[in-house]
Structure formats: structure tokens, C-alpha cells
Amino acid sequence: xxxxxxxxxxxxxxxxxxxxxxxxxxxxxxxxxxxxxxxxxxxxxxxxxxxxxxxxxxxxxxxxxxxxxxxxxxxxxxxxxxxxxxxxxxxxxxxxxxxxxxxxxxxxxxxxxxxxxxxxxxxxxxxxxxxxxxxxxxxxxxxxxxxxxxxxxxxxxxxxxxxxxxxxxxxxxxxxxxxxxxxxxxxxxxxxxxxxxxxxxxxxxxxxxxxxxxxxxxxxxxxxxxxxxxxxxxxxxxxxxxxxxxxxxxxxxxxxxxxxxxxxxxxxxxxxxxxxxxxxxxxxxxxxxxxxxxxxxxxxxxxxxxxxxxxxxxxxxxxxxxxxxxxxxxxxxxxxxxxxxxxxxxxxxxxxxxxxxxxxxxxxxxxxxxxxxxxxxxxxxxxxxxxxxxxxxxxxxxxxxxxxxxxxxxxxxxxxxxxxxxxxxxxxxxxxxxxxxxxxxxxxxxxxxxxxxxxxxxxxxxxxxxxxxxxxxxxxxxxxxxxxxxxxxxxxxxxxxxxxxxxxxxxxxxxxxxxxxxxxxxxxxxxxxxxxxxxxxxxxxxxx
Amino acid sequence: xxxxxxxxxxxxxxxxxxxxxxxxxxxxxxxxxxxxxxxxxxxxxxxxxxxxxxxxxxxxxxxxxxxxxxxxxxxxxxxxxxxxxxxxxxxxxxxxxx
Amino acid sequence: xxxxxxxxxxxxxxxxxxxxxxxxxxxxxxxxxxxxxxxxxxxxxxxxxxxxxxxxxxxxxxxxxxxxxxxxxxxxxxxxxxxxxxxxxxxxxxxxxxxxxxxxxxxxxxxxxxxxxxxxxxxxxxxxxxxxxxxxxxxxxxxxxxxxxxxxxxxxxxxxxxxx
Numbered sequence: 001x002x003x004x005x006x007x008x009x010x011x012x013x014x015x016x017x018x019x020x021x022x023x024x025x026x027x028x029x030x031x032x033x034x035x036x037x038x039x040x041x042x043x044x045x046x047x048x049x050x051x052x053x054x055x056x057x058x059x060x061x062x063x064x065x066x067x068x069x070x071x072x073x074x075x076x077x078x079x080x081x082x083x084x085x086x087x088x089x090x091x092x093x094x095x096x097x098x099x100x101x102x103x104x105x106x107x108x109x110x111x112x113x114x115x116x117x118x119x120x121x122x123x124x125x126x127x128x129x130x131x132x133x134x135x136x137x138x139x140x141x142x143x144x145x146x147x148x149x150x151x152x153x154x155x156x157x158x159x160x161x162x163x164x165x166x167x168x169x170x171x172x173x174x175x176x177x178x179x180x181x182x183x184x185x186x187x188x189x190x191x192x193x194x195x196x197x198x199x200x201x202x203x204x205x206x207x208x209x210x211x212x213x214x215x216x217x218x219x220x221x222x223x224x225x226x227x228x229x230x231x232x233x234x235x236x237x238x239x240x241x242x243x244x245x246x247x248x249x250x251x252x253x254x255x256x257x258x259x260x261x262x263x264x265x266x267x268x269x270x271x272x273x274x275x276x277x278x279x280x281x282x283x284x285x286x287x288x289x290x291x292x293x294x295x296x297x298x299x300x301x302x303x304x305x306x307x308x309x310x311x312x313x314x315x316x317x318x319x320x321x322x323x324x325x326x327x328x329x330x331x332x333x334x335x336x337x338x339x340x341x342x343x344x345x346x347x348x349x350x351x352x353x354x355x356x357x358x359x360x361x362x363x364x365x366x367x368x369x370x371x372x373x374x375x376x377x378x379x380x381x382x383x384x385x386x387x388x389x390x391x392x393x394x395x396x397x398x399x400x401x402x403x404x405x406x407x408x409x410x411x412x413x414x415x416x417x418x419x420x421x422x423x424x425x426x427x428x429x430x431x432x433x434x435x436x437x438x439x440x441x442x443x444x445x446x447x448x449x450x451x452x453x454x455x456x457x458x459x460x461x462x463x464x465x466x467x468x469x470x471x472x473x474x475x476x477x478x479x480x481x482x483x484x485x486x487x488x489x490x491x492x493x494x495x496x497x498x499x500x501x502x503x504x505x506x507x508x509x510x511x512x513x514x515x516x517x518x519x520x521x522x523x524x525x526x527x528x529x530x531x532x533x534x535x536x537x538x539x540x541x542x543x544x
Numbered sequence: 545x546x547x548x549x550x551x552x553x554x555x556x557x558x559x560x561x562x563x564x565x566x567x568x569x570x571x572x573x574x575x576x577x578x579x580x581x582x583x584x585x586x587x588x589x590x591x592x593x594x595x596x597x598x599x600x601x602x603x604x605x606x607x608x609x610x611x612x613x614x615x616x617x618x619x620x621x622x623x624x625x626x627x628x629x630x631x632x633x634x635x636x637x638x639x640x641x642x
Numbered sequence: 643x644x645x646x647x648x649x650x651x652x653x654x655x656x657x658x659x660x661x662x663x664x665x666x667x668x669x670x671x672x673x674x675x676x677x678x679x680x681x682x683x684x685x686x687x688x689x690x691x692x693x694x695x696x697x698x699x700x701x702x703x704x705x706x707x708x709x710x711x712x713x714x715x716x717x718x719x720x721x722x723x724x725x726x727x728x729x730x731x732x733x734x735x736x737x738x739x740x741x742x743x744x745x746x747x748x749x750x751x752x753x754x755x756x757x758x759x760x761x762x763x764x765x766x767x768x769x770x771x772x773x774x775x776x777x778x779x780x781x782x783x784x785x786x787x788x789x790x791x792x793x794x795x796x797x798x799x800x801x802x803x804x805x806x
Contacts, residue, residue, distance in 0.1 A: 282801070
């Protein structure tokens with residue numbers, strides 16, 4: 001994985017001192033919180049329901065064991081012994097003291113980590129396929145470009161105050177594991193007929209209160225022009241977006257209002273301009289960065305055999321293991337969704353265990369996923385049983401990847417000052433309802449995603465079953481949505497009808513799921529059945 | 545009654561105006577009446593509170609309780625982590641929150 | 643490798659604040675030429691009046707409209723009605739890309755912590771509506787030893803430093 005050189009390190013170190021100075025001025029009363037807020041947000045520090053919350057960037061979801069151990073250390077030393085993995089492949093801490101924040105950043109900087117641009121009206125952490133560099137189905141590892149984009153978009157002067165946040169994702173496979181088209185700007189590496197690789201570019205996606213699925217604005221962009229193209233997109237948006245209504249300033253609104261063709265025309269015009277300015281990194285810089293992402297020294301002649309004699313292990317292996325590009329290797333998904341627990345939460349001790357496993361079995365590499373799970377990307381199939389045993393003993397051995405209990409949930413009203421309703425208890429109750437392993441297996445792929453407010457951090461628009469918490473006259477109420485997807489066939493979920501209270505939403509989900517069981521055709525997932533029969537096929541079962 | 549809440553500037557702890565200063569315990573909250581804005585302005589300026597605001601509260605047999613669920617959760621802690629609330633030893637401590 | 647850690651500073655040189663001949667009042671002006679004293683006019687008025695030389699760019703204005711008359715512009719004032727409105731950053735950089743070398747002054751709600759980025763976009767004078775602390779300005783201008791990308795200044799991006 002990428003390693004900082006003296007320049008990268010100097011920039012992150014400077015940011016620590018910058019933030020230390022900003023924090024000092026706030027603590028000394030030289031700034032009001034109104035003035036401090038945009039500054040702390042640009043460094044991932046929120047004021048949440050119970051305390052300050054710090055969001056730490058995990059660029060393109062990749063980290064090593066040393067970084068994970070540092071995250072554990074921070075959880076234990078400065079927080080309350082745990083952290084929460086987010087839907088942007090980041091980690092956040094819920095109980096941070098403002099006076100400690102600069103020291104935490106200084107600790108992070110020692111392991112080449114930071115909180116730069118993890119919040120606020122800025123270009124956020126670049127997300128990527130969590131299987132990058134390992135997946136059997138990818139064209140090439142997309143992370144060198146993600147790292148180039150990370151560098152170019154760090155402290156970008158012209159975009160110091162964007163209209164809103166801006167999210168970028170990069171993948172290089174047909175299968176979309178990164179919710180690509182729900183991003184402001186999404187890049188998929190493709191190969192053209194001449195065998196050259198380039199980017200298919202999407203723009204104008206996003207969730208929130210006004211969801212849009214990104215339009216494809218470029219079929220094929222040479223990879224060495226991506227930085228010019230991104231700047232062109234950013235400039236068109238920065239110059240033209242509304243500034244009078246914060247809810248209408250995301251790029252998706254501009255793309256929608258200008259229309260796909262006019263937006264594309266303006267971007268192409270700016271793109272030609274930026275190309276002429278020579279903004280793109282040279283091949284030598286790509287080569288330098290790509291060398292860090294060279295495949296690890298995979299062993300050859302490894303056994304493909306997996307001893308399935310232990311049924312609990314076999315069940316886990318069936319659900320948690322994905323195909324690797326190297327013979328004898330596998331990708332392991334670690335569920336952070338044990339039944340009844342908080343989705344995405346992980347204790348300091350568990351972080352350390354996972355770090356140990358990465359170091360011992362996975363060439364020291366870990367990934368965080370947008371579905372709030374972790375990945376050991378490169379493990380020998382012969383080590384799977386040992387890994388499962390260790391995970392199982394640490395309470396991380398759940399076998400539920402992409403099943404009904406692998407629920408995405410935002411922190412909701414238990415932690416978040418923007419939330420209208422709690423998300424976590426709903427996720428816990430649904431998981432408990434469907435805990436039976438046979439039942440989960442029978443239901444197959446079924447992605448439930450829960451948000452505690454319309455900002456949609458829990459991706460409810462993209463859930464096969466989505467749940468949106470709202471405030472109805474001071475009490476929590478939950479709307480049910482069906483038919484969303486964040487994969488290569490992206491779709492937006494639709495609301496079923498009137499909302500439910502907390503107990504009612506769990507029952508309503510079960511009625512929808514049972515309806516699917518009744519009417520599914522062989523081989524159909526929940527989403528397939530929904531797409532075949534539509535809302536009408538479910539509505540009566542849900543509302544009676 | 546109108547009660548005042550905010551966060552401690554340095555630690556981020558949720559705090560409540562008790563008439564003299566800021567308390568961690570909502571039970572200490574007092575009615576700020578029509579002085580809410582003045583108190584908030586003064587306390588913010590002195591950096592004794594961050595993001596302060598006035599909310600509706602009510603006096604009950606067990607003490608002052610915020611009217612809205614959001615501030616009730618703020619007052620005690622996350623409902624999903626009773627071990628991290630202000631009263632981790634008392635299993636019934638959160639009964640009034642939801 | 644560059645020895646002087648500030649060699650990549652904003653404006654193509656170390657971002658320090660030298661007292662200018664104009665005295666204390668001008669310490670936020672980073673130019674040697676005399677300050678234009680003609681009042682600014684709006685963009686529409688400027689385009690109509692052939693004798694004006696100072697123009698006010700409001701947040702929604704398209705600075706590219708100045709292209710045909712750029713040779714008579716001596717001062718562009720770019721207003722920030724609120725710090726949350728970042729359109730002025732693009733306006734300044736676009737002006738520099740058009741070849742404009744005269745003064746670009748930031749007015750309105752100018753946050754001290756954004757001045758470094760404004761300098762990189764081509765702003766070379768500042769008239770914020772609330773006074774700035776000189777020590778703080780000096781600190782923020784000198785905070786970052788390098789830059790990751792080109793802007794309107796002469797700072798050399800890290801990727802260029804890496805490859806000579």
C-alpha cells in the first residue's frame with residue numbers, strides 16, 4: 001500500500017499544527033463556534049449529541065496493522081474503548097474532547113493517517129472497491145488513481161469553500177461494490193476495444209433529501225487526464241451552483257437543473273482549458289504511486305482445498321469468503337454485524353485482533369467497506385480455518401455478508417445531532433428477528449439500510465429494503481422503502497406508504513420478506529422479485 | 545419551563561444550566577424563564593459553554609426532564625450503550641428517556 | 643528537494659508580510675505598485691463605461707466577461723458576501739488564467755484561515771470587513787511547506803518536486 005514520502009508527511013504534520021492553532025484560538029475565545037465550525041469540520045471534528053466526534057480518513061478504505069493498532073490505541077486512550085466504521089470507509093470516535101483533538105491528530109500522523117476533509121463542504125475521502133488489488137473480476141487496481149486524486153484534492157485552493165460536500169468513488173470491475181452511482185463523481189476503470197484502459201465517468205449522484213443516481217457523462221477518459229477532468233467538474237459546479245439554499249447546493253441539483261447535456265458541455269469546455277494548463281500528474285508520478293500497490297509476493301502451488309468438516313466454519317466460509325485473483329488465496333470479509341450488536345462498532349481489543357490477523361495472514365493489509373464491515377484482502381485458503389477460529393473467539397465470526405442481518409445503519413438519534421429517530425435499535429431488533437442462520441440463508445442476498453434522518457447516511461435510498469427514521473410530532477416514526485440498490489444496476493428505493501413505530505417497522509419488514517418468500521421464482525433475490533412484481537406485489541402484504 | 549443546555553467547550557460533555565453554572569445532570573436544570581438569551585450570550589462569550597440553546601422541560605417527581613426525545617437522550621447517553629450513560633449501574637435509569 | 647521549506651509558499655515566494663511603503667493600513671496588500679484609488683463599479687457598469695478601471699465582482703458574476711476589456715482593468719474587487727460562498731476563489735483563479743496581472747482584492751467576509759488559499763488563487767490584497775490579527779495572518783500564510791497542486795501562484799507542486 002501507499003507510503004508517505006517526506007512531502008506527504010510534512011503536509012500532514014503541518015495540518016496537525018494548523019489545527020492545533022485553530023483549536024487554541026477557539027479555546028482562548030478568539031473565535032466563536034460559528035467561526036470555528038467550518039474549520040473543525042474540514043478536519044472531521046463534529047459537535048454531536050453527547051460530545052465531539054472525530055472522523056478519521058481511511059483513504060480508499062485501505063489500512064495496515066500498524067494503523068489499526070493506532071486506531072485501537074486512540075479508542076482506548078482518548079475515547080471510550082471503541083470506534084465506529086462508517087459508510088464512507090472511515091472510522092469515527094464518539095467521545096472526543098476538543099482539547100485532546102490536536103494530540104490525536106499528531107498520533108495519527110505518526111502512522112500516516114489524518115482527518116483532513118472528512119467533513120464540511122470539501123472533497124471527502126475517496127472511496128473505492130474494498131476488494132481492489134485482490135478481486136478476481138477487476139481490470140487493474142484502481143487505488144493508484146485514488147491516491148493521485150487524494151493528493152490533488154488535498155487543500156485545493158480554488159475549492160476551499162465548495163457549495164457542499166463532494167464525494168468521489170473509484171472502482172475497476174464490472175461488479176460495483178462501492179455504490180458508485182450514488183456519488184457526486186464516480187469513476188469506473190474500463191478497457192476499450194484497443195485494449196487501453198480509461199475511466200467511465202459518472203456525475204451528479206447523491207443521496208440525502210433529494211436523491212439522484214449519477215449520469216454517465218463520459219464513456220472513456222484516458223487515465224492520464226483524470227485530474228484535469230475532475231477539476232473541470234469541480235469548477236463548473238463551484239461557479240454555477242446555487243448558494244441561497246443549503247439543501248440545493250449539492251452537485252446533483254446543478255446537474256439536474258442544467259440537464260445532463262449542458263452540464264457535460266460545460267465540463268468538456270473547462271476540461272480542454274485545464275488540459276492546456278498541464279494539471280495532470282506525469283506518468284512518472286503514476287508509476288511511483290502504482291509501485292506501492294504492486295501485488296504482494298503471493299506464494300504459488302498453494303492448495304485450493306478448504307477443509308469443510310466443521311459445519312460452523314463451513315457456513316462462515318460460504319458467506320464471508322470471496323474469490324481472489326491469485327490461486328490458493330481468498331478474500332475474507334469480517335462481519336461487524338454480530339446479531340444484536342451495533343452495526344459498524346468495534347472495540348479496541350477487536351481492532352487489535354484484526355490487526356494481528358492482517359499482519360499474520362494478509363500481507364499486513366486491511367480494508368474497510370462502505371457496508372461497515374472489514375476485509376482481509378489476501379489470505380491463503382489453507383489459513384481460513386485459523387482466521388475463522390480467531391474471529392469467532394473475538395465475537396467477529398458472524399456469517400451474514402449481504403444477508404438480512406448485515407444491516408447498514410447510521411448512528412441515528414443515539415449519537416447524531418441531526419437525527420430524527422434512532423437507527424441502531426431498529427437494526428438490532430431486525431437482526432434478532434431474523435437471527436436464525438437457516439432462515440437467513442434461505443432468504444439470500446437482502447440488503448437492509450437504515451437512516452435516522454433524510455440526510456441518508458444509512459443509504460436507505462439504496463436498500464433492497466430501506467428504512468428512514470422521521471420525527472412525527474416528537475415521536476420516532478419509520479418509513480419503509482423497497483427496491484433500492486447500490487450495485488451495478490443502481491436503483492432508488494420507493495416509499496411503501498404510511499410509516500410505523502419502532503415495533504411496527506420490524507413487523508412490516510418481516511411481512512415484506514415473507515411476501516417475497518411466497519412469490520419468489522427460483523433463483524430470485526428479494527430485489528429481483530420486487531423488480532418483477534413492483535410495489536403493488538408487496539403493498540397489501542405490508543399494510544393488509 | 546425553559547431549560548438551557550449545551551456542551552462543555554473543552555470536553556464536549558452535555559451540560560445543563562443550574563442557575564449558577566453548568567451541571568452534567570439534567571436534574572439540576574432550572575427554569576431560565578425569559579433570561580435564556582442573556583444567559584446564553586454571556587456564558588458563550590465567557591467560553592463556559594458551546595452551542596447552548598433553550599428547550600422545553602418539565603418538572604417531574606424524579607426531577608427535571610426535557611420535553612423532546614433528542615434532549616432526553618442527550619441527558620442520559622446513548623440508549624444502545626447503557627454502560628456509557630451517566631448512570632451505568634442502574635438498569636432502570638433510562639426508563640424515562642424513550 | 644528544496645532546502646527552503648517556504649520556497650513553495652503562496653505567491654511564488656515566502657509568504658511573509660513585509661511592511662509596505664503605504665504604512666500600517668496596507669499590510670494586507672501584497673503588491674509593490676501604487677494602489678488604484680478609483681472607486682469600483684459593478685461588472686455591468688464597467689462593461690458599459692469605457693473609462694472605468696476598477697471593477698467589483700459580485701459572487702454570481704462571470705469574470706470571463708472581462709476578457710475583451712482586460713487591458714483597462716487595474717483593480718478587481720471580489721466580494722465574499724459570506725465566507726460560505728466560495729465562488730470568489732474560482733473568479734480570482736480564472737482571472738489569473740486569463741492573464742490578468744493587476745490587483746485582485748478580497749472584500750467582505752474574509753476568514754483569516756482562508757487567506758492562504760486566497761493567495762494561492764491569485765488574490766494579492768485584502769480588505770475584510772472585520773480586521774484581521776496580523777500575527778495570525780502571518781502564521782497561516784506560512785503554515786504549509788508545500789502544495790499538492792498548481793494554482794494561480796508560482797508554487798511548485800509536490801509531484802513536480804518529486805520528479806525534478
